[in-house]
Amino acid sequence: MCGGDAMSVKGVTHNDDHATATVSVLSEQMSFLDKLESDYTQNAFETRERKKIIKKSDMIPRNKQDNYSHEFIGKRREWLAEKTGANLLHVGQYSIDPEGLKSRVENMVGSVQIPLGVAGPLKVNGEYANGLFYVPLATTEGTLVETYQRGMMAITMSGGAITRVVKDALSFSPVFFMESLASMPTFINWIKGHFNEIKAVAESTTVHGKLNEIVPYILGRRVMLDFRYFTGDAMGLNMVSIATDKACNYIMERTDAVEYYLASNLSSDKKVSFFNFINGYGKEVAVEVTFPRDIMLKYLGMTPEDIYDFWHIAFLGGCQAGMVGINGHFANALAAVFMACGQDVAQTVNASSGVNICEITGQGDLRMTLKLPNIVIGTVGGGTSTETAKECLEMLGCYGEGKARKLAEIIGATLLAGEIAIMAAFSSGNFVRAHINRRGASQKPQKTTLTTEAQHA
16 A cells, blocks of 8 residues: 555656645655654663563562561561672661651661761750760761760850751742743732742641741742741751742732742752851751860860961961851851761751851860851651651650750750860870771671670660
8 A cells, every 4th residue: 555655756847836746745654653663663672672671570569558568678678688799697687677668768778777876975065965975976987986975074164055046947839931021020029929828838838847038049030938837846848849839829829920839949958058058948057166275275285376266277278269158167067966866967067057256265265166057957757757767866855846946055065065075185286196096996807696785684
């Protein structure tokens, strides 16, 4: 049939416009049919090739009715061990209840174990945290706990750390598209004039979240709206995304916006940005400690001038590097506390953007202050209810409602302890020696067992 059509096409004279058009149409049809046949052949080939790449037995086992039982997790772990050749004996030893992790992890095969140390006592003189605290630090980095221990002793013997939560707002920033820039003033004025209605819509999705303000940022015919929320004691990222999505639909139904994306990247979640360094993201914490000269000599082995001189050159080095926030090692304690207390560890990226400032007082003592604009934490929801995280939060008196700002202040004081201690270590030349000594101790052979200390009692 196709061959006959092709023969008849060839017999058409080209000086007839209609015939020429017919030739063109038939040629296009032939090309289309040839392409279909070619695509079918190619797709069949690709399907066969894909089957060679991945088989059903390569897919991670799932069970809709029983996906989080110990028994099925064990089967999935056995499958993984067979697939990879790895011995997953230790991964399979855990005490947390997988049934409570349904909204927190997928394809669960077990649990990793991170050593937990404790540093303290740390005296905090905060608005929400007052007293002596012992801080849990989950880490495999030798000398880390000892570093914070040293700094905490110096803080405590100096009278404690003054801490304040100076700002508390989490951003979520959708972007709206207009037909042209000319429509932008009307749109922004509508947002400002209907803030209370938008606020009511957003807050209808949450019990604890409160929309405080919406700040517009114009880029051509696009406008990013920075929704800023108070999230109570929850970390709140899921809360604000759900609330903002409902508010965006409300805005789309009542304005001339053409379309929107729920996330524009303006709020820079889990990314370092000057936007968040300036405006804050989560809880902004301020910390201050004045270290008397005699305390510094006794507990740190350095004078205020020694520490100040090192801080000054480190600050200049941070400027040369173009750091967003200049500090010694905020990330160390943040990651260790976050892992211990069931926080979102990726928020270490945001939270480590902060500033350490040193000055010599009129009495010749050292005053150190921290600006921590991006502490994103929670004491309810998420990973905080995991059994080990709950215990660590309870160690600090920070589990449950009404405790998030207290936790933020304790974290702030902990970071300052790390700053003063590491500057003392670098100033004195002890930093490398301490790591060499710790490395030597860690190279001694250790016998590994799966028993707990309680079983040896």
